[in-house]
Amino acid sequence: MRGRWPHILFVAAISAAVIAVYFSGSSRWIQLVTTVLWFAAIGAAWNIQAGFAGVLGLGNTFFLAVGAYSSIYLYNRFGLSPWLGMWVGAAISVAIGCAVAYVCLRAGLRGITYVFATFASSQILLFWLLDQRWLGGAGGIRLEQIDHDPWAFRFGSDRAYLVIAAILLACTLLFMASIRDRKWGLFMRAVRENEKSAAMSGISVLDIQVLAVACSALFTSIAGTFYAQFQMSVSPTALLSLHMALNTMIFTVVGGIGFVFGPVVGAFVLTAVSEIALHLSGSGTDFAAVRLLIYGACIIAIALFLPSGLVSLAGRGRRQ
Amino acid sequence: MELFLQVTVDGLVMGAVYALVAVGMTVMFGVMRIINFAHGDFLMIALYASFFLMTSAGDLPPVVVALLVVLFMGLVGLLLYLVLSPIINASELSHVMLTVGLSIVLQASAQLLFTSSPKWLDAANWQVVHIGPVSLEQRHILALAIVAVITVALYVLLNRTSYGRQLRAVSENREMAGLVGIESRRIIMASVVLSTALLGVAGFVLLPLSNASPTVGVPFTLLAFVVIVIGGLGDIVGALVGAILVGLTQAYGAAYLSGNWGGILVYAMLFLVLVLRPRGVLGRGRVI
Numbered sequence: 001m002r003g004r005w006p007h008i009l010f011v012a013a014i015s016a017a018v019i020a021v022y023f024s025g026s027s028r029w030i031q032l033v034t035t036v037l038w039f040a041a042i043g044a045a046w047n048i049q050a051g052f053a054g055v056l057g058l059g060n061t062f063f064l065a066v067g068a069y070s071s072i073y074l075y076n077r078f079g080l081s082p083w084l085g086m087w088v089g090a091a092i093s094v095a096i097g098c099a100v101a102y103v104c105l106r107a108g109l110r111g112i113t114y115v116f117a118t119f120a121s122s123q124i125l126l127f128w129l130l131d132q133r134w135l136g137g138a139g140g141i142r143l144e145q146i147d148h149d150p151w152a153f154r155f156g157s158d159r160a161y162l163v164i165a166a167i168l169l170a171c172t173l174l175f176m177a178s179i180r181d182r183k184w185g186l187f188m189r190a191v192r193e194n195e196k197s198a199a200m201s202g203i204s205v206l207d208i209q210v211l212a213v214a215c216s217a218l219f220t221s222i223a224g225t226f227y228a229q230f231q232m233s234v235s236p237t238a239l240l241s242l243h244m245a246l247n248t249m250i251f252t253v254v255g256g257i258g259f260v261f262g263p264v265v266g267a268f269v270l271t272a273v274s275e276i277a278l279h280l281s282g283s284g285t286d287f288a289a290v291r292l293l294i295y296g297a298c299i300i301a302i303a304l305f306l307p308s309g310l311v312s313l314a315g316r317g318r319r320q
Numbered sequence: 321m322e323l324f325l326q327v328t329v330d331g332l333v334m335g336a337v338y339a340l341v342a343v344g345m346t347v348m349f350g351v352m353r354i355i356n357f358a359h360g361d362f363l364m365i366a367l368y369a370s371f372f373l374m375t376s377a378g379d380l381p382p383v384v385v386a387l388l389v390v391l392f393m394g395l396v397g398l399l400l401y402l403v404l405s406p407i408i409n410a411s412e413l414s415h416v417m418l419t420v421g422l423s424i425v426l427q428a429s430a431q432l433l434f435t436s437s438p439k440w441l442d443a444a445n446w447q448v449v450h451i452g453p454v455s456l457e458q459r460h461i462l463a464l465a466i467v468a469v470i471t472v473a474l475y476v477l478l479n480r481t482s483y484g485r486q487l488r489a490v491s492e493n494r495e496m497a498g499l500v501g502i503e504s505r506r507i508i509m510a511s512v513v514l515s516t517a518l519l520g521v522a523g524f525v526l527l528p529l530s531n532a533s534p535t536v537g538v539p540f541t542l543l544a545f546v547v548i549v550i551g552g553l554g555d556i557v558g559a560l561v562g563a564i565l566v567g568l569t570q571a572y573g574a575a576y577l578s579g580n581w582g583g584i585l586v587y588a589m590l591f592l593v594l595v596l597r598p599r600g601v602l603g604r605g606r607v608i
Contacts, residue, residue: 056413107595111412112355113607116549120591123542127583242538246420253417289431296424303418304406 006314010261014268018166022159030158034230036267037165038223043251043263044172045219050249051258052176052185053212054192055101056111059118060248062125063093063217065239067224072141072234075152082153086225090218097217101210119245126240140235153229161230168226169264172219176260188212254302256309265310270298322453327575328568333460335567336467337529340522341540342547342559343474344515350491350554350606351511352408354415358423359544360537362400362516364430366393366523367532371439374527386524393520397513404512430534438533459528466525470518471560478556487511491554546590552600553607561601565589
């Protein structure tokens, strides 16, 4: 199978699954799939910078936290709708993200040193937030209970969040698919493959890398706003842990870094595997530990045997 | 002034412990160019090993316990080498993924085997020693002494033995080392074993100061990142300097500002060193 068909089939299969869950009415399944779609979305946002432009940052939780905190704070303090507040958060995220990326990349940080620098930025935000009383300190901020108010980004049913998460993911993927073979996408991939030859052919490497981080920050920040509304609370330690930072990366790499659908495949497969493991393991076992064990084993297996990710199994083995 | 002295001594004690943990990570990075995201989880294994030896193996003298833990961690290091060896030449992303996977598996296994409730040694009555205005618990003095001994031993090992010279050669340039007849695979294996064996010592030293629980290693992994970057990646003396700097920064930040400011300062230091002095404070680290 070549050309468009595998992609169309894949989108159809995922959509069918989401629609089936939507009508199943089981709130556990709806919440589970919403979470999976959300993880796929933040993975896809990371994929723009890491998969397309080759900028391996581990600081995207920074944007997640900024998006979550700014919308929730603006709503609680000024009554500003999160639908507007999320753009404030996105603007802050993009501004800070560009500044940090510019400073680090210009200083020549690449690979593991860039990973450390971006992770440091997220940890500075973590410890700063822990000290800020007006942002709830270590306890974070909770949203007050409202039943149904679409303007306040609050809905009476879980289904609405499922739909919004699906739209968020679809927008991120559409954005990636649309730039992939156009000017900026091609520039990003050229920079990823070889910075020197990209620079030789007239591409401004630093600009392209910062642009990729900016796109990544935008989508991650909006996903952060969604997280705050879906969970109805934010806290520094939940959003800015090493665990969360690694999650933005893991689903993408397991699925296939650089492939548009990589994060979606990774998120669905890893969740499916751990769900099956939960059903197979007997009662009395520590579910959380079993889930972690399966996750870890899958990640090790991918790193050892299939470094290009599950999508590369589809046969063409070519990074998109 | 008294507070200042006390804080300084506390910072030095923590710095000494961080040094024990971080040196192994920087040694491994030096020869393999792999950052081990599971480093703190191997410390967790060492903590559990010391805990069970101290509590259930009767009245073993502490020295024997320490030796057994180091021996055990050396064997664990051999296993780690076997897992890592296929991807030594793979991309950095593969290194991160594999060690992250290892970290998750180790934490989950510990949770399944020992449950997630933390295990503390019975609070032994450690005597407090007063030196001038500074008071120190005996276990802190013990920790400082062990770190001093290990530092000297490491110095001798690296500078006065054939293994040390080969390790430094491989760390400098693996291909060239191969050309002059150094079997880099053996050196790498020995270095991974050295790295985890040092964690064995660290686990033994830490146990009275810390508990043993499945996720106890995570903060140590993060601190070790900071320490080895500040010291310069792969620079062993630098890691000692970095550890002291981090320990002191945390202690001063916590004493004069707040505990969270200690964290902010430490990570700000990491960021600034990376941007301004990517080869570390001593300027001898490796940059990829």
